Amino acid sequence: MDGWVHNRDQMRNSAAASTLSATPDGAVSLDQVAVEARARLFSSRSVKRGSKLFACNLIITCTDLTTLEGSDTRGRVEVLCAKAMRPVPDDATIPAVAAVCVYPSQAATARRCLQGSPVVVASVATGFPSGQVPAEVKIAEAGEAARFAEEIDMVMDRGAFLEGRHLKVQQEIAGVKEAIGDRHLKVILETGELGGLDQVRRASWLAMEAGADFIKTSTGKIQPAATLPVAVVMLEAIRDFAWATGREIGFKPAGGIRSAKQAVAYLVAVNEILGDRWLRPQRFRIGASSLLNDVLMQIYKERRGGYQSPQDFSEA
């Protein structure tokens, strides 16, 4: 029943587009050295003063504030939700984040805490982070999570992907999409396990074709997590997919993004590859657990001309 999709033509036949043309799809080959050079350009952009404030505010608005630990408790999630809604309790000019991202078992708690706020609940699902659970369990878990979460962050089946069973990967994504109804679906590719940029491109395309609303780099549990070269490849895949289908897919780097400077580099990449339409939480998210306070420090530094002590910001 699983399709074995090996080459370009077969891939194309499995997709909606069936005419054979040289238009780039999921099967283009990439040059790692040149991708890395392009990524360096993004991280070398100098974003200062007003543009830095704009970037930092946007980053907060696009943050999925995340806790994904075995030790997560209701108390921990409550603290996180409070931080998500008002990152600085006595400063209303600091916007709320986009979402709080938790395990399915904490989704109900998050939902209760965030009631009445613009912050939505995102829940991981499908056997996060490894995805090594039976397909029915994945569907059931996603459906359960969708009772409380507006957004589902599912993990792609890397095992099937690396076996070349691309159709299975797509069927599973489509199955989850069906199970969660109108909830937004983010598909985590776990790029650090795919083995190269060609595979990142291919996985991005498979996920978008199968119904992902967002493609997301990583679970944060595997190294390397998000990297700029991977972001470049995924953003270019999103651009090509938009050209091919008219559908705008979102991008979410996650894992290892701790400093505002790193986050700004991703924003620069989004800005220069995709532009204005992606500079909003409907199309761009950053998954992070410890990024927010550095972004706040940078905002106050720009506003007041000096750094504040990390103790001035609450944990979460």
Added chain:
Amino acid sequence: MATSPPKTSARPKSLDLLPDAPVPAEGEAGVEFPNRLFEYEPAKESTEHVRLEDRYGLFIGGRFVNPHSKAHHPTINPATEEQLALVAEADASDVDRAVEAASRAFLQWSRLSGGQRARFLFRLARLLQERSRELAVVESLDGGKPIRESRDFDVPAAAQHLFYHAGWADKLGFAFAAGPGRALGVIGQVIPWNFPLLMLAWKVAPALATGNTVVLKPAETTPLTALLFADICRQAELPPGVVNIVTGGPEVGAALVRHPGLAKVAFTGSTAVGKEIQRALAGSGKRLSLELGGKAAHVIFEDSPIDQAVEGVVNGIFFNQGHVCCAGSRLLVQESIAEPFLRRLRLRVSRLRVGDPLDKNTDIGAINSRAQLDRIEALVQAGVGEGAHLYQPGCELPDRGFWFPPSIFTGVAPAHRIAREEIFGPVLAVMTFRTPKEAVERANNTRYGLSAGVWTSKGSRILWMSQRLRAGVVWANTYNQFDPASPFGGYRESGFGREGGVQGLAEYLEFS
């Protein structure tokens, strides 16, 4: 088995309630993926650490001296047209003095051991690194190139060249089968305005490593980093006369290359001047190496990594405003992917930031001079006149200074002037091909032969192409990569002689 989402009043919030960024304006007609929301504020490199003299003399015999004519000409910042400094106007008698100083110095310098010469070269390299910020800023001020390039490419590459040749100075006995070779004598070197400091390093480093002394003439519009290098020679306590620098216009260069006291002339610049020099030197017994113009083909096959190839094409033609002799100015793209390739190329070019060379975010700086701008404009006019289709992104150019937007011509025929003549500006001529054989024919259909680029995923095709492309350098799946160990130079009207590597060293030695 799947639990369907609840349809109760506990229904989750709609995504539309998400905190929203300002709603982006729809793009202007024809502009894909507009990006105007997130603008980068000017991030100007500081000039506080740079002290320029009001007036510079000639560097002869280890010190700055007044020119015989007492005349000076201004050197300006092409981004603002403001004067930066006055630079001495040398005449034939100054050239005499410089060659004489170099001849005297040659007696000592050529007898130093390789190890001793190496110490001086290492010292020059380190001082150049120490003063790299200053040199980068001055290079951008005087020549108009983006600070990102002068900081990350020109100055580090110049230092690298000095280090590399410092390493050779005491190992010449191992470099050639014919033995260590002998130094030639005084070398006359004339360099262009596109990479002033780097071309100086390319010329001076191998000459000094092999025991020669030099008289160097920097370009009229970009003399300042050469004069700072003169100061570095003083700082390094290089023996007087080993490096001499004479500034001025074309007549100074003409007087220098014709000087009977030279053993060799090394010239980098236009093909027209190169031919003139070759005529003037005929029968003089002087050695000559010429690195001249180019009209490089950049060949994109349908199986190439398309976005990286776009990046390579952008780097190939817009690096240093296209003022690059090896610029990939003729794009040959396989017809089957021409349309998607050009769509991506146009989008990428629309993102290039043209403006203040000192802004760290600038991708394309100022055109080097009024004269060069006039030449670019004339050739672009010719391209439009001949019926090619011109694309330029709608970028705002500053009021003052010399500017030209990145430009792409499609519908170019091989017979068009823009497909044959070196424009030396940010102007790309796009043509298509059907088969590898046709790609080779089109690529080689030029008077020049300096460089070429090939993009394909097929390793065998890279080798097949590079065996057939008549060019001194063939880059595969990259462009504009330089290394001091790799010889650089051309075929046909791109000149002869090589710079870099042992081949470059051999140009400065005789073995008989």
